[in-house]
Amino acid sequence: MYPESLKNLIESFKLLPGVGEKTAERMAFFLINEDKEKTDFFANSIINAKDKVRKCSVCNGITDKEVCDICSSDSRNHNVLCVVEDPKSVFLFEKVGTYGGDYHILDGLISPLDGVDPDDIGIEKLVKRVQSGNYSEIIIAVKPSIEGETTALYIKKILEGLKIKVTRIASGVPIGTDIEYIDSMTLERALTDRKEIE
Amino acid sequence: MYPESLKNLIESFKLLPGVGEKTAERMAFFLINEDKEKTDFFANSIINAKDKVRKCSVCNGITDKEVCDICSSDSRNHNVLCVVEDPKSVFLFEKVGTYGGDYHILDGLISPLDGVDPDDIGIEKLVKRVQSGNYSEIIIAVKPSIEGETTALYIKKILEGLKIKVTRIASGVPIGTDIEYIDSMTLERALTDRKEIE
Numbered sequence: 001m002y003p004e005s006l007k008n009l010i011e012s013f014k015l016l017p018g019v020g021e022k023t024a025e026r027m028a029f030f031l032i033n034e035d036k037e038k039t040d041f042f043a044n045s046i047i048n049a050k051d052k053v054r055k056c057s058v059c060n061g062i063t064d065k066e067v068c069d070i071c072s073s074d075s076r077n078h079n080v081l082c083v084v085e086d087p088k089s090v091f092l093f094e095k096v097g098t099y100g101g102d103y104h105i106l107d108g109l110i111s112p113l114d115g116v117d118p119d120d121i122g123i124e125k126l127v128k129r130v131q132s133g134n135y136s137e138i139i140i141a142v143k144p145s146i147e148g149e150t151t152a153l154y155i156k157k158i159l160e161g162l163k164i165k166v167t168r169i170a171s172g173v174p175i176g177t178d179i180e181y182i183d184s185m186t187l188e189r190a191l192t193d194r195k196e197i198e
Numbered sequence: 199m200y201p202e203s204l205k206n207l208i209e210s211f212k213l214l215p216g217v218g219e220k221t222a223e224r225m226a227f228f229l230i231n232e233d234k235e236k237t238d239f240f241a242n243s244i245i246n247a248k249d250k251v252r253k254c255s256v257c258n259g260i261t262d263k264e265v266c267d268i269c270s271s272d273s274r275n276h277n278v279l280c281v282v283e284d285p286k287s288v289f290l291f292e293k294v295g296t297y298g299g300d301y302h303i304l305d306g307l308i309s310p311l312d313g314v315d316p317d318d319i320g321i322e323k324l325v326k327r328v329q330s331g332n333y334s335e336i337i338i339a340v341k342p343s344i345e346g347e348t349t350a351l352y353i354k355k356i357l358e359g360l361k362i363k364v365t366r367i368a369s370g371v372p373i374g375t376d377i378e379y380i381d382s383m384t385l386e387r388a389l390t391d392r393k394e395i396e
């Protein structure tokens with residue numbers, strides 16, 4: 001019914017997460033009415049991003065260089081290492097802006113039930129990096145879930161011999177959230193990890 | 199913060215209607231993890247659609263030919279002409295599937311308040327087409343709004359001399375909708391246009 005080229009554009013948009021038939025149609029109709037300059041920019045952005053974006057050889061982070069800007073920075077604290085579960089977490093922490101150390105990106109979390117072993121998420125590379133680095137603290141910043149806990153405990157254990165402080169980011173009630181909406185596991189954690197008011 | 203190429207991809211997605219920063223980031227991260235085959239298809243679809251999709255020289259509809267499939271079809275009824283306000287309406291009516299006549303796509307609706315005159319929406323081209331055609335009925339299928347009414351009445355008036363039946367699609371309560379949610383203008387129309395139950 002649609003011309004072939006428009007049909008393909010609609011199919012392309014349908015590849016995206018959360019985009020169904022109607023939204024894809026709306027996006028396609030919108031885009032073909034934009035200037036050629038903009039549609040070219042869009043198409044080239046896709047080609048360029050796919051072509052240039054790669055994993056940093058040191059931290060596995062997203063970069064368009066061999067070693068990412070964070071790993072190669074002169075102005076960051078290379079004595080702290082924050083371990084995250086996906087490349088996007090890095091940008092989230094960087095948006096916060098208060099952390100100035102290194103990152104290491106795992107390839108997911110250990111999940112025995114799904115058959116995901118430590119080898120599958122690249123723990124080996126993390127251990128080598130920590131051994132050859134000069135770190136005084138490893139901050140584990142993965143999702144607080146069973147898989148997250150398992151991964152955190154595994155990393156703590158495997159780094160035991162190195163006498164490096166291994167910490168976890170805090171879990172608890174998110175700021176501004178009513179207690180009544182919080183699940184009991186989180187509340188339990190919030191209770192256990194309570195802090196003295198100073 | 200993001201590598202340049204990823205930043206451009208996020209900016210590209212932000213061009214789309216209803217896509218903000220967060221959604222654009224999610225789409226960009228998703229896309230760079232897809233196979234090169236898919237990202238190439240996406241980029242080429244944009245280039246192709248922009249390059250090939252054009253206005254049908256007869257009806258102004260969206261096509262990748264000089265004259266669209268509907269206008270050049272042998273199996274359609276070229277004695278009825280359905281006038282719509284944008285190219286997308288054609289596909290909506292075609293999805294319904296019961297109409298088998300011609301279409302003519304206006305470039306919007308007459309809106310004196312916004313300075314949109316009959317000339318601006320291509321009424322001239324419509325009139326010429328009707329004059330040189332063999333139409334027994336013109337169905338006006340534009341939005342039931344002040345602009346829609348104005349446009350419908352204008353077309354009715356300008357075609358007056360041609361002795362062609364000019365009709366409007368029905369307005370009223372959408373099927374399956376509670377009366378309580380219907381605005382009073384629509385209810386008034388539904389009352390006025392009531393039909394005897396046979």
